Amino acid sequence: MKIRRILATAVAAAVTTPVVFLSAAPAFADTKPAPASTQKTTPGDEDPDFDEYEKLVAAVTKAEAKIAALDAERDGYEKKIAAKDVGEAVATELAEAKKALDAAKAAKTTADETLAKAEAALKKLLETPAEGETPPTEQQKADAEKAVADAKKAVEAADAAKAAAQVRFDAADEASDDAMVELFRQLSRIDKELKTAQEELAAAEKALEEFENGGLDDCKVDDAVKVALTGPKKVTVGTSAIFSLRITNTTDRVLDQVEAYADATPLLDGEGPEDENGFFKRYITVEWTGAGNPHWSPVTEDFDAVEVGAIAKGGHADVKLRLTLDAKTPVGPGVAFAVGAYENNDKTCGLGEEYAHANFDILAAKTDKPKPQPTPSETTATPTPAPTAGGNDNTTQQGGSSSTPVKGNLAATGANENLTQLGLAAAATVALGAGALVIARRRKAGANA
Template sequence: MKIRRMLATAVAAAVTTPLVLLSATPALADTKPSPASTQKPAAGEDEKPPTLAELKAAVELAQKEYDAAVAEVARADAAVEALDKADHPLAVAASDAKKAAEAAAAAKTAADAELAKAEEAREKLAEDATDEEKQAADEAVATAKATAEAAATAKAAADTKAKDTAKALEEARVAAFTTLGLAQKAEKAAAKELAAAEQALADFEELGQECTEDKSVTVALSGPKKVTAGTSALFSLRVSNTSEKTFDEVEAYAFAAALPDSIEEDDFFEEYITVEWSSAAHPKWTEVTEENDAVRVGSLVKGGHADVKLRLTLDSKTPAGPGVVFAVGAYENNDGSCGFGEEFATADFEILAAKGDKPTPAPSPSTTTPAPAPTAGNTGTTQQGGSSGTPVTGGTLAATGSNDVLPQLGLAAGAAVVLGAGAVFAVRRRKAGAQA
């Protein structure tokens, strides 16, 4: 994921997730809002990212599950192959039953033939046959008939047994193939889980030292309070190093958005605003894009700060209403240590309809106490690590929307940006490492 999309996702999560909004409510209820540049992020309910030990444990568990799945596939495959062998018990039983059925059928055929022969002999007795001859013929027929009936009964039993044993063998084969299929499916899923666990561990190890929140890198924003759609406006961003050591590489991440009228709207991700940055060290305007997702501040001495200009260009189709700029800072030193801002900065502004568009309805009255107007912003920039005599003040999200939820949207979204800053900077470091 790129930085711009991650920041946008964090903001969207804030305006659509009740937990984030609820966590921000106590601070928002204050009738005297503090400047957003010093506003602490709300305590979210998001799960903490996994540790190295947890990721290794996950790989170990996934490996065990995959090994077990592979072993189960081997067992199931062996079971299938065994059923195809003639010496398998079920195969032997089916073969014996088949042979017995065939023998019973032959016995019945022979018995039936003897019965027919006895009956024919009785029919051919001469008219003057003695009583003894007639009695002998009748007894021969009765004996042959009993033998034939017994053979028929034996054949029926043999046929049933042959059918049952053949069915048992076939059912065993079906069951074995079913088990094999399920085992192969489980093996595939286990392999996928193992690959994901290994990739997560590799990504974590690629990042090196884990970055944490650090209050020593701060940001502040200021700018105009009204911007017309279809035009551009300049905002000032100051990144400060309040620590007692020099930061080797400092970056800032900025994101601007037109806030929706309500959290139910689904057009929040529409990119109406282009953000560009420029500084004394980098005078050429550089757009914040997926490939160039960070404001490059460079080295920043202890106690120093750097000023950056942000140029926001609003598309002519940008909807009128409240807008806001978010920013958060991060640093990385040559020794591998790194951190991201513990505080975020916001600067709110009102988006006016583009010239020629119909005027937007006046916003409904808000019960939220309006934030005090910001002081004049920084009028110039300094070299990296330098200083400026004009302070940059942070903006706050005023109640300029159509309902009371808009201030909450802005501040909660800003909180989400900071809560996700660790992952944001991790992505930045990963990309830098890959290009090294």
């Protein structure tokens, strides 16, 4: 994804003109090029880098949601601890047990007092009566002794009730303590999970950042691969036109896998057309053919590449592009564009720093109705402009038609998906201006919805 961010920044000049040469450093963090044999894509394949990006974003979102949930759970336990919220059942039992214990203690106090009074009365009754006093009767002594015995039994019952109440209260109190301990244990558990979740979030954010921003040394922008694109100046709506694309290896070594990315679009006020949802409208179907690909293969929204294969040092390969204009293609200016890229077996890779383009006029389809002819007037004929050269060493051409035959030694290797996406994203930027990358991403997001 780094290439798209770099290109979006570098393409400020493209807002005023649809054709510029960009200089940026494309890279995909943690996305090492795989062997060519495993890179073959077919129309309709999913974008693996977009899928990876979505997975990384999902991992960050999931970690953030987990942290938010744990934070909320922790707040809940902190409030319970502050309120000593041990649960309704435990709290109710503790309250009732304390009430029963208090009652048992009060009953024991009353029993003890009653016993003390009974014992005091019996003691006084048994004392030697003073001179002139009447001694107690045997019945009075028996009643006093019975009162003491009854009081002792009441004290024993009070002791037993108090002991039972104490056991009940101790159990309820222990249950309450256990509940509080459990609250603190849950708080500790949450803190551990929060630490893990925060580490997971940090790792997910790092992976996403590296995917978006890292790996600048993996691929580079250079002039190792240059492209030249030529084609007719005028194309009629509802017809097809053949454009020629030459891909040149400017280095002093063999480039093991060379690819090009091409597309075309009508230009309305210098920008690519959008549909009612703001997505990029594909009015023009682009197909390619070459020695390694004898049949016409479409360039799709999945950013399929023009797979050239290996090119010897200083060599080149030629392919043809067939542009077919939909019947609803807006008339006016149009542009075809292409950029080259390469990947070597030693894992070096790069994107061309120059983007070939070929401007053409989109003409309305012919009708059978005769049109009134304007009165001829003397005018000065404007000569048709010759194909212009751009970039370094005049390798990027635009306009005009070409009879260059398809030739070159092309290897039928698989396309590198990383280069495919970043390459066509770059080419789209050239043609459509600063909004092209956003449109391409939105289109892809819509396709995956």
